[in-house]
Amino acid sequence: MSHLFPTYGRWEVEPESAKGSYIKAVDGKNYLDFTSGIGVCNLGHCHPEVEDAVLKQMKKYWHVSNLFPQSIQEQAAKQLAVASGLDLVFFANSGAEANEAAIKLARKATNRSKIISFTNSFHGRTFGSMAATGQDKIKQGFGPMLETFVHLPFNDSAALLAEIDDQTAAIVLEIVQGEGGINVVEAEFIATIKKACEEKGALLIVDEIQTGIGRTGKPFAFQHYPIVPDIITVAKGLGSGFPIGAVVGSGKLKDAFGPGSHGSTFGGNPVALSAALATMKIVFSETFLNEAVNTGQYLFTQLEAKLGHLEIVKDIRGLGLMIGIEISGQVAEVLGELRLNEFLALPAGKNVIRLLPPLNVEKNEVDKAVELLLKSLSNVPSAAV
Template identity: 75%
Template sequence: MMSHLFPTYSRWEIEPASAKGTKITAVDGKEYLDFTSGIGVCNLGHCHPHIEQAVTEQLKKFWHVSNLFPQSMQEKAAKLLAEAAGLDLVFFANSGAEANEAALKLARKATSRSKIISFNNSFHGRTFGSMAATGQDKIKNGFGPMLETFIHLPFNHVEAFLDEIDQDTAAVVLEIVQGEGGINVVDPEFLKIIEKACKENGALLIVDEIQTGIGRTGKPFAFQHYNLKPDIITVAKGLGSGFPIGAVVGTAQLQEAFGPGSHGSTFGGNPIAIAAAVATMEMVFTKQFLTETTTMGQYLYNQIEANLGKLEGVLDIRGIGLIIGIEISGNVPEVLSRLRSKGLIVLPAGEKVIRLLPPLNITKGEIDQAISLLKSTLADVTSAAV
């Protein structure tokens, strides 16, 4: 049967019929353990009852009125986000790419500069601004010239960075963990140097928390592991538990740059998505929840290290909290396909990395189940390759 969808995605062989918690049930009745969380979106698992209740209540009130109206739930969501990040002001968008696009506009307008520094293997989105910031050629191929004044440098390379940053630089944008680029974790010393150099040169520091934010690493945001004070962070994915929402969070000093008419979004801060975001943050941004997430993240890492670390073909294990990459020498698409056939869904990251993004409320039993399937599959692929 002909599809009327553009073939922009290499789709899997699984069509979901329903999903609950960590499980997806396909139309053929087969059940899968989901270690993708919708690519880091369903941080509380699928169809969490607390989110469902909040969304249902808002559905009965109104679905959309536009941002010409004050909305108390937007204010509540902005307060929760700003306080969790240690920042002041929020702009709501519909996605991570939109949030990054807005952040880039904000940085250029606030500084009256245009040069943006980002890093190789980064991923910031597929709009022209966020694509220009992305440090991966495969994302840009075929689209012609990129926007000017975006500079891409080696990640964690101090000398290259210090040679490039100057008083023409509007902003530096980076991920604490490069999710799409291979689960590459920032070096703490590199981060300190970036923060210091940004202050000395009057450049803004933008931290892309699209994949790492909302508890994914065991803190509200990944930058908080490093005693860092960014000027802007961007958030999406896990913020709405599956409802489309993104956000820019910034310091009070940036208020004048984003005054009336400077930026906007028809659907940004949609009431349904906002209700989901508030309910999500009320659960995730608690000490008990984040402590449990940290515990599960450490347990997952330890189990991977103990069971997979010595397998032939496993080259590295890295990540923070519940975003973990397993670098292998084998064929990642083949491993992922075999895992799906056994009932476990995981993701790739870069060329040689298996990416694990389980729900933050995963159990030890579910982790053990996933580790068992990963171990047998990687052993099979390794032995088949010999």
Template identity: 75%
Template sequence: MSYLFPTYKRWEVEPAHAKGSYITGVDGKVYLDFTSGIGVCNLGHCHPEVEQAVVEQLKKFWHVSNLFPQSIQEKAAKLLVEASGLDLVFFANSGAEANEAAIKLARKATGRSKVISFTNSFHGRTFGSMAATGQDKIKQGFGPMLETFTHLPFNDTESLLQEIGKDTAAVILEVIQGEGGIHAADVDFLANIQKACKETGALVIIDEIQTGVGRTGKPFAFQHFNLKPDIITVAKGLGSGFPIGAVIGKGNLQDAFGPGSHGSTFGGNPMAVSAAIATMELIFEGAFLNESASMGEYLFEQITTKLGELDGVKEVRGLGLMLGIEISANIAEVLSTLRSKGLIALPAGENVIRLLPPLNITKAEVDQAVDLLEKTLSHITSATV
């Protein structure tokens, strides 16, 4: 009997401890973790410098409330501002909270209510972020969604130009859809979003919950595409496992989020913020990002070379260390087999193996993962064709 609501299809692996790129189960078996806690532990598990920062803060204070000025919040906000090119930060506890805040900010700043999103997107499971999400399966059973959200086909400029107008508060999108199957936006599509928003006065919200904090080889994924968003949301990899999210916005939005307009009891908690500072100081350093991007290229090259010609492997796609392998075999069976062999990976979209290894993954660990993928997919896909 479990005392927990059955909201998760849990795996057969129970962690005993984790370090770096590996998780050790309670049975003593060691697993190579290519999930990073779903894109959270971007420095691997229990990174010593993050641990040290949290322990130091633990000895000072754990919580005092946001009525007190806290210099560590200012330090973390400055790191986000410098990395993003925007101006102001609001701290939340998660990606869903960050997206809720971003939607509120856009609606209040523009005085409009319509928000455009895209099919196969994922923005969270609270009512506002769920309404923004372009996947029906996320919404089933919860009754009518919040109004004024419109979902358009991803990468369809014509539909966007027909729908956007003077009543549009914002367009919210992931430049690479994570939960939707690792699908990247077209460069021209993104340019047209930027242009249309500028012409209509709508704001551009980039959801960097999964793609941010170095995951694609740059601080934020939008920086690959010459975009200048008004608002960015970030979470997951920001705190190396400590719950934290953030909204980063342009300075001209300041008046819309004045005293009393929004808040959070735990947002910007000093424990989480201390972890975020240590995480960003490591990841946003140029040499680290360059090495991570290089390792992403190596992983992509190895996968396409060794798996690309296998029966049942339909496509390999992604950017940096955020990759998807679309297969024709049953995804649940493949992932279960991989775990039995010692590799933990994720699903995404329809029959896509999603790989989100730590950003400081080694070449030897990449080789180990690709070898396990090749052996597993060679066996399973040949048995299904």
């Protein structure tokens, strides 16, 4: 009998160890991992420079609380501010916590309560972040949601302009909807949002939980477009597997988050921040990001060339090393077949295979992944060449 709540549909793969792009299971199988811990291990598993930084901090101190000034917090906050072009940082422990804090910050700064988000979005499972999420399946069974959240069709400028008003505190946006199907925002929609926020005095919150820390080939995904958000939220890839999240905001919001307005016992933990500093030092380098862009382009090209002719494949889309393969059948069957072939991928909705390889994945690993995808998709009954 398990003493864990059955909140997760767990796979049959139990890890024994992991290194780089591979997970070794207790049964001896070696799985090529294109999940990266759901977009967390952007440098692969157990990166040596991150490991060294964590061990060094562990020998100093593990936790003292936010009653104490800690230079490691200032160093990490500066890295995030410089990379994003924003000014101030609040550290949390997860993406949901970061989004919860961002919602509070937007409402307090504007003295408004209405928040606009989009269908198929995913922002977390706390009550505030769940209310912002545009997927009914996340909310089923939990009763009435928090009020003043409005969900609009993604990439629909007319719907946005009809809804935003002078009571709107913020628009919450994912540049690429990860859980919702790897849907990429359109440039025209971004332009509409930017102008509407300026005219109505609303804040723009970009959820970079999955797209941030180099995942799309830039430090943050919003940097593919001519915008600077008022707030971004980050987590996942920030700590290479150590629990951390952050809200990064404009300096104009400083007074809204003064003493006592928000807090977190474990937020800004020095061990997690040591991992974050080491991660950002590597990922935010121009050379590293250029290599990740090239790898992403290569993966996309190979997927189109090798899988595009399969009848089961309806679309291949994404940005950087965040790619979705839309299929005509149920994705669960394909993911099971992939695991039989020792390859790990994720779902994004019911019919999209989500690929989130490490940003430093090797070309031969990309080739192997494409081969295993072709083999697995060809073995699914609904596939045809």
